[in-house]
Amino acid sequence: TQLLEQSPQFLSIQEGENLTVYCNSSSVFSSLQWYRQEPGEGPVLLVTVVTGGEVKKLKRLTFQFGDARKDSSLHITAAQPGDTGLYLCAGGEVTNQGGKLIFGQGTELSVKP
Amino acid sequence: EAGVAQSPRYKIIEKRQSVAFWCNPISGHATLYWYQQILGQGPKLLIQFQNNGVVDDSQLPKDRFSAERLKGVDSTLKIQPAKLEDSAVYLCASWALNYGNEQFFGPGTRLTVL
Numbered sequence: 001t002q003l004l005e006q007s008p009q010f011l012s013i014q015e016g017e018n019l020t021v022y023c024n025s026s027s028v029f030s031s032l033q034w035y036r037q038e039p040g041e042g043p044v045l046l047v048t049v050v051t052g053g054e055v056k057k058l059k060r061l062t063f064q065f066g067d068a069r070k071d072s073s074l075h076i077t078a079a080q081p082g083d084t085g086l087y088l089c090a091g092g093e094v095t096n097q098g099g100k101l102i103f104g105q106g107t108e109l110s111v112k113p
Numbered sequence: 114e115a116g117v118a119q120s121p122r123y124k125i126i127e128k129r130q131s132v133a134f135w136c137n138p139i140s141g142h143a144t145l146y147w148y149q150q151i152l153g154q155g156p157k158l159l160i161q162f163q164n165n166g167v168v169d170d171s172q173l174p175k176d177r178f179s180a181e182r183l184k185g186v187d188s189t190l191k192i193q194p195a196k197l198e199d200s201a202v203y204l205c206a207s208w209a210l211n212y213g214n215e216q217f218f219g220p221g222t223r224l225t226v227l
Contacts, residue, residue, distance in 0.1 A: 004155075031214060042117070042204050042218025043156070088155050097163045098144030098208035101216065103155030 003027070004091055004104035012110040013079055021074045021087055021107045029091030032065055032072045033101065037086040079111045115139065117219035119205050125225045131193040134222045137186070138207030144168075146216065147180055147190050148204040156204055162188060195226045 004025045013019055023032070031050045035043035047056050049065035049072060056063045060083075062075040072089055086108050092101040118137040126132050138145050143164050148156035159178065161168040164185035173180065177196070182188040192199055202223050206216040 006155075009153075033214070040122075041220050042206070044218070045215045048214055090155070092214075096210060097168050098146070098161065098216070099214060100158065100161065100169065103157070105153070105155050 004089055004102055006087075006089055006104035006107050008107060009105065010108045010110075012112065015080055015111055015113050016078050017111075019076050019079060019109070021089075021109075022071070023073070023089035023104050024071045025091060026070065027091070028069050030069070030093050031091070032069070033090045033092070034063055034072070034074055035088040035090060037088060037106075039085075043086075043088055076109075079109075081111045081113050084109055084111050117205055117207055117217055119203075119219035119222055121222055122220065123223050123225075125227065126195055127227050128197055129194040131191065132195055132224060133189055133191045134203050134205075134224075136188045136190070136205030136219060138188075138205070139209070139217055142207035142209040142217070143185070144208040145182060145188050146206040146208070147188070148206065150202045150204055150221070152201070159190070192224075195224075197226050200224055200226045 007022045033048045034046045037043040047063045052067045052069045054065045060077045064073045086106045088106045089104045090101040093099045120135050145162045147159040149159050150156040159173045160170040160180045162182045165182050180190045202221040204221045205219045208216050
């Protein structure tokens with residue numbers, strides 16, 4: 001059974017601080033995605049990484065895929081209250097039928113002004 | 114472009130009652146997913162449709178859950194009878210080949226079973 005473990009599960013920080021969220025698995029995934037979910041809404045895709053060692057940046061967010069494609073990290077620089085939400089990593093395969101995603105349990109981030 | 118629509122947004126029922134959720138995916142998206150998200154956990158896939166056919170329902174508790182997508186467009190997920198542990202948010206997502214590997218999620222239906 002493929003599992004994705006995220007850490008930490010909860011994170012409460014002050015505005016302006018930096019943070020890193022980790023997503024680890026014993027399985028290899030062909031791609032890994034990071035989603036952000038706000039209360040009362042569905043997850044929204046932030047980024048997809050597919051190549052081992054790949055680093056992608058989205059404004060203040062930096063995503064990295066491990067060399068062995070088993071783990072990933074999300075680093076936020078100078079966090080803002082608007083970054084508050086549930087961050088989910090999801091590993092999976094994509095086929096011409098849409099593929100399948102396995103989600104981690106999520107990291108609940110709270111950024112206080 | 115309209116997003117994935119779901120209704121109702123909230124539902125409260127007593128155990129052993131029945132409940133149904135509706136999802137209308139993004140127009141033209143052939144693949145539709147139903148996920149269950151229990152509080153404090155990530156979404157768990159229940160069933161995946163490609164048009165009106167089932168691709169994967171291996172994690173659907175078939176003794177009480179059923180889903181259909183008769184015309185390959187909108188879909189209904191039913192629980193009969195509900196148990197306390199079914200309390201969760203039920204998310205619908207859709208996917209299309211020309212959008213890469215992004216799944217588009219609806220806002221979800223929050224079910225509370227008392």
